[in-house]
Amino acid sequence: MIYDELNREYKDSKTDDSSLNKSDIDKESIDSLNWAKQAYERLKEQQKKEKIEESDSSNCSLVDKEPEPTVESIQVESQSNLQNALSENKLNSSDQFIKEADPTLGDFDEIFTWSAEVLAAQGKTVEKVALEEIDWLSRLRQGLEKTRQSFVTELLEKFGDDPLTPEVLEDLEMLLLRADAGVNATDKALDALRRRLNEEVIDANEGLRFLKQQLCQILDQPIQATGSDLLTPQRDVLNIWLFVGVNGVGKTTTLGKIANLAVRSGYSALIAAADTFRAAAVEQVQIWGQRSQVQVIANQTVNADPAAVVFDAIGAARSKEIELLLVDTAGRLQTKNNLMDELQKVRRIIQKLAPKAVVESLLVLDASQGQNGLRQAMAFAESAGLTGVVITKLDGSSRGGVALAVAAEANLPIRFVGAGEGLRDLRPFNSFEFVEALLAKR
Ligand SMILES: Nc1nc2c(ncn2[C@@H]2O[C@H](COP(=O)(O)OP(=O)(O)OP(=O)(O)O)[C@@H](O)[C@H]2O)c(=O)[nH]1
Ligand SMILES: [Mg+2]
Numbered sequence: 362m363i364y365d366e367l368n369r370e371y372k373d374s375k376t377d378d379s380s381l382n383k384s385d386i387d388k389e390s391i392d393s394l395n396w397a398k399q400a401y402e403r404l405k406e407q408q409k410k411e412k413i414e415e416s417d418s419s420n421c422s423l424v425d426k427e428p429e430p431t432v433e434s435i436q437v438e439s440q441s442n443l444q445n446a447l448s449e450n451k452l453n454s455s456d457q458f459i460k461e462a463d464p465t466l467g468d469f470d471e472i473f474t475w476s477a478e479v480l481a482a483q484g485k486t487v488e489k490v491a492l493e494e495i496d497w498l499s500r501l502r503q504g505l506e507k508t509r510q511s512f513v514t515e516l517l518e519k520f521g522d523d524p525l526t527p528e529v530l531e532d533l534e535m536l537l538l539r540a541d542a543g544v545n546a547t548d549k550a551l552d553a554l555r556r557r558l559n560e561e562v563i564d565a566n567e568g569l570r571f572l573k574q575q576l577c578q579i580l581d582q583p584i585q586a587t588g589s590d591l592l593t594p595q596r597d598v599l600n601i602w603l604f605v606g607v608n609g610v611g612k613t614t615t616l617g618k619i620a621n622l623a624v625r626s627g628y629s630a631l632i633a634a635a636d637t638f639r640a641a642a643v644e645q646v647q648i649w650g651q652r653s654q655v656q657v658i659a660n661q662t663v664n665a666d667p668a669a670v671v672f673d674a675i676g677a678a679r680s681k682e683i684e685l686l687l688v689d690t691a692g693r694l695q696t697k698n699n700l701m702d703e704l705q706k707v708r709r710i711i712q713k714l715a716p717k718a719v720v721e722s723l724l725v726l727d728a729s730q731g732q733n734g735l736r737q738a739m740a741f742a743e744s745a746g747l748t749g750v751v752i753t754k755l756d757g758s759s760r761g762g763v764a765l766a767v768a769a770e771a772n773l774p775i776r777f778v779g780a781g782e783g784l785r786d787l788r789p790f791n792s793f794e795f796v797e798a799l800l801a802k803r
Contacts, residue, residue: 364491365626367593369789371489372627397477400490401469408466408492464496464785472499479797497788501755502798504780508761512540513800520565530554533572540762541731546769550575573796579765580792584774591789592721592749592776594628594685599678599718601686601711605704605745606725606738608692611753611779613642615725616687617649618787619777623685624653630685633674634659635667635707638691638700646689656681667691668706675714686718701744708746723776725751729758732766739771753779756786761799 363372467473476498480490502509519532530551537547553575557563563571584590594600602619604612616632623630632650634657636642643659650657658674660666671688678686690707691700711720722745724738741747750773755761767773778795779787 363625363627364493366493366622367626367628367789368591369494369791371491393478393481394474396481396487397474398469399487400477400480400495401466401473403487404466404490404492404495464492466492466495467499472502475499475502475801479794482797483791483793493785496785498794498798500783500786501778501780501788501794502801504756504786505761505795505798507757507759508540508755509799509801511759512536512762513802516800517565517569517802520568522565524562524564525554525558525568527555527558529568530558537762537765541760541766542762543732543766543770546576546579546762546765549579549769569800569802573800576765576796576799577792580768580775580795583768583772584790584792587748587774592774593789594623595719596684598684599675599686599715600684600721601675601688601715601718602721602723603688603690603707603745604723604725604751605690605741605747606692606727607734610692610725610727610730610734610738611751612636612692612725613645613649613689614782615723615751615753615777615779615787616646616689617653618779618784620649620655620687621653621784622787623687624655628684629682630655630687631674631678631681631683632657633671633686633688635670635674636689636691637663637665637667637670642689642691655687666706667703668710671707671710672714675711675718679715701741704741704744708744720746721748721776722746723749723751724773725753726763726767728752728755728760728763731758731760731763732770735763735766735771742771747773749774749776751775751777751779751787752790753787755780764795 364370365372473495476495477490479498480494485494516533516536519529519536521529533554534547534551537550538544542550550572554568554571557571594602604616606612613636620630620632630653632646632655634643634646636646637660640663643657643661647657647659649655656677658670658677660670660673667690674686674688677683688707690704708720708722711718724741724745724747726738727734730737750767750771752764752767752775755778764775764778767775775790775792777787778790
């Protein structure tokens, strides 16, 4: 059974049970432990079956799985460069890459139970639970550990067991600002809590539940305004996704991970290596392409015109009836106007050559740079025509709250989140699971 990781459901899913209104689900009423046990048993069975099928087709499947290099347009200049780049990316061989791409079922532990609870609370049925989702939720929770520890531990201490007081809300305000949630989001959440507190007495549990709901609403607002909960390529048209952002935020890595998700989910993809600014950028993207068997269009000439690369890529995408063209761009600082001009030129080429293409311009944002990073990145907004955000490096940062600032200050939908350097550390964004992971008690 193929799991579509961009749409976050099995390919043959007929009914969409995940569309249940989350607020209608009383989490407490679900026998979550029992549910988690059933889900675990089912996944164990499924994995056993897959293992048998794999061993039945014996070594053949391994041979089949070995990706054939399909990069036609560029040649790696030297093998040693490739090796260096491989180790830079921690991808030492195709086998390792394939292994890394396939999640395995761990123990029936606290993390599994928590992940299952989050899925159950969103209305997923036991039959629809995918290992990919469980795997991702545990990664997300681990990734948010630093933010969670500095935020939740104190929050729960402040909340205590007594009914909430206005003083506690003041402390909460400070905690949200410290987690880089931004003034707008903090005000919104606090105003709602204060209004509630004026009307009735609420205890700590209800306070936490209400806070989670408010944070979800803040994150969801720009997403709902787009009309689609998840960003997925539209079928039968060319989709062009541009990855923009300042130096080193994770554009290329994000593009590589999304290329892999797209291929695994059954989309045809192509990569345009339009970062011609940095010498090693083409090789880096080429390796990602090789690993996911996605062709890369590039021009090895130093300082080649990025718009020309995109021009070639659109031509190739057309002739091969590609669904998703992923465009890597150079890290640009707003002071470098020529780089901004380049980005606008790329947009013009797309508009001219593929006016019917569905274009997404995704701002990649490093969570550890917090609100400063967001302000700096917003300089891209005009020239890049931003339509969404990818937040990377949630792991290792205590500023995961910046997601709230993205929604409330920049009014942009968050489309993907990255919480680690590994292949499976990036997934489509879901506000409910993000808030649950951020505010998980245990
Ligand atoms: N810990 C962690 N590291 C990440 C994440 N995403 C990317 N990185 C790392 O960040 C570094 C920079 O990533 P790149 O993808 O090269 O960033 P870029 O924006 O393309 O950089 P330039 O092309 O130089 O502007 C790499 O070492 C990545 O492995 C993440 O979610 N977590
Ligand atoms: Mg890059």
